[in-house]
Amino acid sequence: MGQARYRFTAWMTGLLFLIIGILLISLNMGPVQISPGDVFQTFIGEGSAREELVLFNFRLPGIVIAIFVGMALSLSGAILQGVTKNGLADPGILGINSGAGLVVVLYIFLFQSSMSSLSGWGIYLLPVSALLGAFIAAAIIYALAWKKGVEPIRLILVGIGVNAGFGAGLILFQVQMNPQDFMQAMVWLSGDIWSANWHFVSAVVPGIILLIIYALFKSSALNVLNLGDDLAMGLGAPVEKERLILLVIAVGLAGLSVAAAGGIAFLGLVAPHIARRVVGPKHQVMLPVSTLLGAAILLAADTIGSNIIAPAEIPVGIVVTIVSTPYFVYLLMKTA
Amino acid sequence: MAQSDELKTEQLPKRIGRAAFIFIFSCIGLVFSLGASVAFGVSDIELSTVWQAVVAFDPAQTNHQVIQELRLPRAVGAALVGSFLAVSGAVMQGLTRNPLASPSVMGVTHGAAFALIVALVFFPSLSNIGMTFASFIGAGLAVLLVFTVGSFSSGGLTPVKLALAGVAIGGMLSSLSTAISLHFQVAKQMSFWYAGGLANTDWTSVQILLVAGGIGLVIAIAISKAMTVLSLGEDVSKGLGQNTILVKSLGVVVVFLLSGAAVSVAGTVGFIGLVIPHISRFLVGADYRLIIPVSAVLGGWLLVAADTGARLVNAPYETPVGAITAFIGVPFFLYLARGNRGNM
Incomplete structure (x- = not known):
């Protein structure tokens, strides 16, 4: 126990430092280079007006969103994997992300003129519509996978099918857009932190923080569920109720992530797997580690994506997919 | 599905009559759809004019x-x-004995589309035929990748894994x-291949399809x-x-010839390769000598009808045909996913 505890603490501290390190690099890089010294100066209030503008109004909101979306997605994936007892579950693969994406695109093009002109209450209704879409998608997937209970394998296959269905719905809708909006929607749907400003942070991040805290608080319930339904019921756990609560948390986290950063796939799959590998399967230690790991991966991917082919940007979701699919395929080959 | 159909191959003579009927019936359906497809559009043209244009072009x-x-x-x-996608789906399902196997x-x-983007960016002067070759290479690459993953996984390539x-x-x-495409600013071409559509089909594309696909179809029927x-x-x-390795290799050649040719002309049109072979198997039984020709005709029929629908649903705008095939294909996929067929 002592050693496990030590490992956990070591990983948490290491990851925390890693995130701070990437954060500092990310602050320095971009079309306007600002040296670490100047970043520090600006943070203690001694920077030039221009540096303040770039750091506080352009870079920091995006970084904050990347960190919290990374946390939310990896936590959502970890919970889905725990609840469905299937190591290959992920909000992207299951179709929850594309459901949320469909409703968001519908909302923007029905009630707002375009993606860049969101203002006032529009910003706060966006996460609501993403959540709505995520829950509708989850309900559809669950209902279609239900056949005297929900088998993990059937759930995944149904998820893939529903995902394709939402994709077709999106294509139908995208035809009505002008070419520029079409491309923007395409990019956003594959994962992009597209509206990095403080209004947006205030619309999405508080909800994510609340759900993360609640999820971490629930991690012991996930352990009991993993023992199998019979044993869990024997231990006196209200299995169906706990499962439902956990699912709601996972879907909520995925929905809010989509509102902020589009449909990033595979992150919710890869981060929990790495976490399980380094600190073991116990959810009390695995969930916090995978949360920080998700934040670190997404922040790194965002930094790479926005600088590697500058001045053009690669959307963060694309970087995540390219980097994590080989690992996913490896997992696929390994699990029986 | 394999075991349960084992005995049915014995009843071949009886099934041939039925298959021939279905084949001829679908051929007639295909011809009617072709006629409708040519006659309906932004401006409707009378069928008699269509006939005139074909036999006495003025x-x-x-x-x-x-x-x-x-x-x-x-x-x-x-x-x-449509028929190429359906046949390559049938071949893939036969080779992998996996009900979910299909090009999409x-x-x-996706492999073919990826190779097309690469060719477009790095070899912009490539001819139509060169582009088709790029598409073959991409399709072949993806087939190879998926089969490699399959053969190295523990427990083999189950439908879920596939x-x-x-x-x-x-x-x-x-x-x-x-x-x-973002880096080289060819996003527009890319969205065309990914949405899938037949709007740019001309006689050159038909020639490419006939040559590449013809070879593929002949091999498919031969094996x-x-x-x-x-x-x-x-x-x-x-x-x-039987030399199983030879059969499998030829099957893979069929898949990338047919899928590659199809994608280079129409982009990623999904689900035809999944749905049609199942329908054909349901109609004529488990014998691939019957499944392949019936799939070819049914697949062609479905895509011609879907393409006509794509032009009429929201005229004068075109709806991507991939969206229409998905609306037929997704419920079918879900039906397959829900059924616990033996090896699912």
């Missing part, structure tokens, strides 16, 4: 021009693409395509008997003295 008439240069190649192209589920169409490997490899390839035996199980096939 360059002075606008309608004849529209039919000869736009609608006819498009309709014929749709028929060929396995990421093969679908997930397809999702992963398809996702990876389309992400790479997006990154490349159809061996494939029927193979679909009963690898051991049975080896026991009967």
Whole structure:
């Protein structure tokens, strides 16, 4: 126990430092280079007006969103994997992300003129519509996978099918857009932190923080569920109720992530797997580690994506997919 | 599915009559759809004019021009693409004995589209035929990747694994395509291949389809008997003295010839390769000598009808045909996913 505890603490501290390190690099890089010294100066209030503008109004909101979306997605994936007892579950693969994406695109093009002109209450209704879409998608997937209970394998296959269905719905809708909006929607749907400003942070991040805290608080319930339904019921756990609560948390986290950063796939799959590998399967230690790991991966991917082919940007979701699919395929080959 | 159908091959003579009836019936359906596809559009043209334009072409008439240069190649192209996708799906299902195997589920169409983007960016002067070759290479690459993943996994390539490997490899390839197209600003062409559509089909594309696909179809029919035996199980096939490696290799060649040609003309049109072979198997039984021709005609029929629908649903705008095939294909996929068929 002592050693496990030590490992956990070591990983948490290491990851925390890693995130701070990437954060500092990310602050320095971009079309306007600002040296670490100047970043520090600006943070203690001694920077030039221009540096303040770039750091506080352009870079920091995006970084904050990347960190919290990374946390939310990896936590959502970890919970889905725990609840469905299937190591290959992920909000992207299951179709929850594309459901949320469909409703968001519908909302923007029905009630707002375009993606860049969101203002006032529009910003706060966006996460609501993403959540709505995520829950509708989850309900559809669950209902279609239900056949005297929900088998993990059937759930995944149904998820893939529903995902394709939402994709077709999106294509139908995208035809009505002008070419520029079409491309923007395409990019956003594959994962992009597209509206990095403080209004947006205030619309999405508080909800994510609340759900993360609640999820971490629930991690012991996930352990009991993993023992199998019979044993869990024997231990006196209200299995169906706990499962439902956990699912709601996972879907909520995925929905809010989509509102902020589009449909990033595979992150919710890869981060929990790495976490399980380094600190073991116990959810009390695995969930916090995978949360920080998700934040670190997404922040790194965002930094790479926005600088590697500058001045053009690669959307963060694309970087995540390219980097994590080989690992996913490896997992696929390994699990029986 | 293999075991339960084992005995049905014995009743071949009885089934041939039925298959012939279905084949002829679908051919008639296909011809009618082709006629409708040529006649309906932004401006409707009477069927008699269509007939005139085909048998007695008069360059002075606008309608004849529209039919000869736009609608006819498009309709014929749709028929060929549909039948190629259906046959490559049938071959994939036969080789892998996996009900979910099909060009779109396995990421093969994404592979072809990826290679097309790469060719477009790095070899912009490539001719149409060169582009088709790029598409073959991409399709072949994706087939190879998925089969490699399958053969190195513990427990073999179950339907779930196959679908997930397809999702992963398809996702990876389309992400790479997006990154490349954003960097080199060819996003517009990319969105065309990804949405899928037959709007740009001309006689050159039909020629390419006929040559590449013709070879693929001939090989498919040639190995159809061996494939029927193979679909009963690898051991049975080896026991009967079949060279399973040869059959499988030829099957892979068929898949990338047919899918590659289809994607280079029409982009990633999904689900035809999944749905049609199942319908054909349901209609004519488990013998691939019957499944392949019936799939070819039914696949062509479906895509011609879907393409006509794509033009009419929201006229004068075109709806991407991939969206229409998905609306037929997704419920079917869900039906397959829900059924606990033996090896699911």
